[in-house]
Amino acid sequence: MKIALLNPPFRLPGDSSRWITVPPQRYGGIQWVVATLIDGLLAAGCELALLGAPGSPARSGLTVPDVVDATDTELWLANNRVDVVHDHTNGDLRPARTTPPTISTFHLTGTPQYRTNCVYVSEAQRTGAGSATAPVIRLPVNPERHLYTDQKQDFLLFLGRVSRHKGAKEAAAFAAAAGLPLRVAGPSWEPEYLTEITTQYPGTVEYLGDVGGRTRLELISGARAILVMSQPVRGSFGDVWSEPGATVVSEAAVSGTPVISTANGCLPEIVPDVGLVLPDSADGITAEAAEKALAALPQPDEVRAAALQRWGHHRVTREYLAVYERLLRGDVWL
């Protein structure tokens, strides 16, 4: 099967002459999802074109044309035959005119621009978008792209955008209550928020900036636990945040690192087998409650086994292939 994958084209922070690639140089949730799906689809024998990520590494079965907007996509599709278009851009790279059979994976909070033939990444996200029957396919993880260790170190990790809706401050509150240092990795596009956290929790928070490569992998696998404290607040995305899929949960779990989360969005669906969902926001958590939460976490081998079983990229790829087949049979869903 020939598939065109549409990836959101974003300039690389700090170097606007380059694009965030697939896989991404540093921060990039959607880019990691697309990269992992590429691994699975190539292994399944598909032929792929990746649009919207110039500069990404091509390999056997994968071409990377220089496409960065919907006009480029339209032109490329006019000159290249594919069976399926798989949109990860919420319509941004989709031509206005008819394309080959197209599905989209919705990666945001709220309602997708194209509701027809949309795949959601959690039940919470699907419900929020007003659908009861569209497929839910979890975010995949490729174990070969991660490190696993059962030798955890005495630090907690926050990995993601340092923003209010991602709960970096609540992660700091939890770490302070637990008496453990919190390493914070991720881009800080709201510098006053980062200052608020480092000022309020000076002895707890160590800010590492936006990390990639081996540093990212060692942080994920070395942490005692990863804190995913997403909050239902309004942000630049326009809606009240409801965590749609949380790439970091599957990345941590496959590395044997348990997850401590809030109950926001998809987290109560995906965290229980690989960690613990806190009953309340961690703000105001006591030392006793934090210690109890850490003591209740599953072991690294259990966490990894659950991740492989639920989110392994070959399994998720098979689910997408089944959806592509539905699409090619002419099925339409909302």
Ligand code: UDP
């Ligand atoms: N990430 C990274 N470096 C950082 C912080 C985050 O590579 O310093 C990656 C992280 O591993 C994950 C992605 O960025 O793959 C964030 O994705 P997630 O779905 O968790 O968050 P969102 O896309 O909603 O911001």
